[in-house]
Amino acid sequence: MQNFVFHNPTKILFGKGTISGIGPETTVFSNKVLLVSGSGSIKKNGLHRQVTESLQNAGADIIEHPGVQSNPLLSHVRAGIKLARTHHCQVVCAVGGGSVIDEAKAICAGALVDHDVWDFFTGHKSISSALPLTTVLTLAASGSEMNCGMVITNVETSQKFGFADKFLFPRTSILDPEATFSVPADYTAYGAVDAIAHILEFYFTTADPSTPVQDRLMEGLIINAMESCDRVLADLHDYQGRADLMWTATLALNGLTGAGLGRTGFPMHMIEHSLSALYNVPHGAGLSAIIPGWMRHQSVITPGRFAQFAERVFDCRDGSVEERARMGITSLLNWFEKVHSPTSLQALHIPCQDIPRIAENALALAKVWSMSDYDIGRIQAILADC
Numbered sequence: 559m560q561n562f563v564f565h566n567p568t569k570i571l572f573g574k575g576t577i578s579g580i581g582p583e584t585t586v587f588s589n590k591v592l593l594v595s596g597s598g599s600i601k602k603n604g605l606h607r608q609v610t611e612s613l614q615n616a617g618a619d620i621i622e623h624p625g626v627q628s629n630p631l632l633s634h635v636r637a638g639i640k641l642a643r644t645h646h647c648q649v650v651c652a653v654g655g656g657s658v659i660d661e662a663k664a665i666c667a668g669a670l671v672d673h674d675v676w677d678f679f680t681g682h683k684s685i686s687s688a689l690p691l692t693t694v695l696t697l698a699a700s701g702s703e704m705n706c707g708m709v710i711t712n713v714e715t716s717q718k719f720g721f722a723d724k725f726l727f728p729r730t731s732i733l734d735p736e737a738t739f740s741v742p743a744d745y746t747a748y749g750a751v752d753a754i755a756h757i758l759e760f761y762f763t764t765a766d767p768s769t770p771v772q773d774r775l776m777e778g779l780i781i782n783a784m785e786s787c788d789r790v791l792a793d794l795h796d797y798q799g800r801a802d803l804m805w806t807a808t809l810a811l812n813g814l815t816g817a818g819l820g821r822t823g824f825p826m827h828m829i830e831h832s833l834s835a836l837y838n839v840p841h842g843a844g845l846s847a848i849i850p851g852w853m854r855h856q857s858v859i860t861p862g863r864f865a866q867f868a869e870r871v872f873d874c875r876d877g878s879v880e881e882r883a884r885m886g887i888t889s890l891l892n893w894f895e896k897v898h899s900p901t902s903l904q905a906l907h908i909p910c911q912d913i914p915r916i917a918e919n920a921l922a923l924a925k926v927w928s929m930s931d932y933d934i935g936r937i938q939a940i941l942a943d944c
């Protein structure tokens with residue numbers, strides 16, 4: 559167990575009927591509200607009406623910034639910053655999935671500085687304050703509703719970079735599982751894959767040889783992510799399944815699983831962000847194509863860790879350490895295929911000859927994330943295996 563500081567300031571309102579709380583939770587900061595939303599799902603499923611009614615009843619003067627697209631774009635962030643400054647918005651409310659929440663975080667930070675918001679992502683500037691943010695989560699996946707990370711794509715440089723800072727935690731996030739009833743089967747599965755990937759990144763990159771508390775928490779969350787996703791794919795309106803998946807995805811990346819693990823990395827995400835940047839692949843779909851290849855590569859380095867994963871998550875008890883390690887990877891890949899999440903670059907229709915270009919792109923993020931143990935050769939080898 560390594561030393562750690564765990565401080566997550568986000569207040570969570572969880573459950574049926576909690577959306578009516580977004581008005582008071584937001585106007586407590588100001589009634590000049592920038593409402594950030596996606597490309598239309600909240601209009602179709604009635605959430606837009608519920609949220610705007612709650613905000614207006616709480617006295618909010620709403621400025622709308624709709625149109626956030628999946629894998630959110632720097633150009634749209636800049637437009638949101640301009641809108642927030644023109645109308646002197648003092649609080650931002652995000653209603654959507656990780657893309658909407660991440661864009662809202664970038665607006666919260668960018669609205670208070672004179673330099674370009676992208677300077678935060680390249681490490682040229684740090685954040686010293688941000689507008690307060692409240693969220694209504696509509697898709698269980700990224701964990702952005704309860705963490706201080708954000709990921710934005712710069713189309714001009716074909717870079718999709720992530721950045722985290724303590725000023726980016728939402729003040730309050732509302733998690734009503736019924737808000738996710740309208741998420742289709744494919745994005746439900748991609749979200750579960752993303753949550754599992756968040757856990758695997760910590761589980762397999764910690765150097766600490768003895769982390770039983772975190773291991774069993776992470777192993778349990780992975781099992782919950784698969785079981786609740788299976789339930790929801792059997793019935794998209796299964797409240798219990800949607801509730802379990804939603805809370806599992808939030809817990810998968812709110813700081814709890816990594817506390818005490820010491821230094822960890824995000825190699826699968828470092829590579830996947832290039833797939834999303836270059837091919838606009840849904841984040842979870844990109845991850846399920848990368849994870850098996852990365853795991854096969856990494857299991858040669860730490861076979862014992864992979865054998866423990868295989869035993870505790872998939873009950874693989876027979877064979878040597880190497881055999882159990884391989885069985886665990888195959889079991890996870892089989893589950894990805896069962897939920898129809900792609901498990902190779904071919905399945906994403908990404909040609910092998912693109913591998914050098916993808917690896918170059920990923921190396922740029924590896925440098926920003928100080929992942930010096932990843933050079934171009936290692937990234938290319940992993941991609942070739944995918």
Ligand code: NZQ
Pocket residue numbers: 595596597598599600603626627628629630654655656657658660696697698699700701702705706707708709737738739740741742745749752811827841842
């Ligand atoms: O734009 P709308 O109309 O909302 O449609 C979205 C989008 O097309 C749709 N959707 C969302 N909620 C829905 C719904 N459709 C029907 N009913 C609902 N209730 O689903 C599509 C995907 O939405 P998106 O927000 O892009 O998905 P997700 O939540 O997986 O977020 C992906 C983004 O999160 C970033 C990823 O890089 C990606 O840009 N991540 C953020 C992280 C963080 N902040 O910590 C960490 C993650 O690893 C991840 O990188």
Ligand code: ZN
Pocket residue numbers: 700752753755756827841
């Ligand atoms: Zn992710």
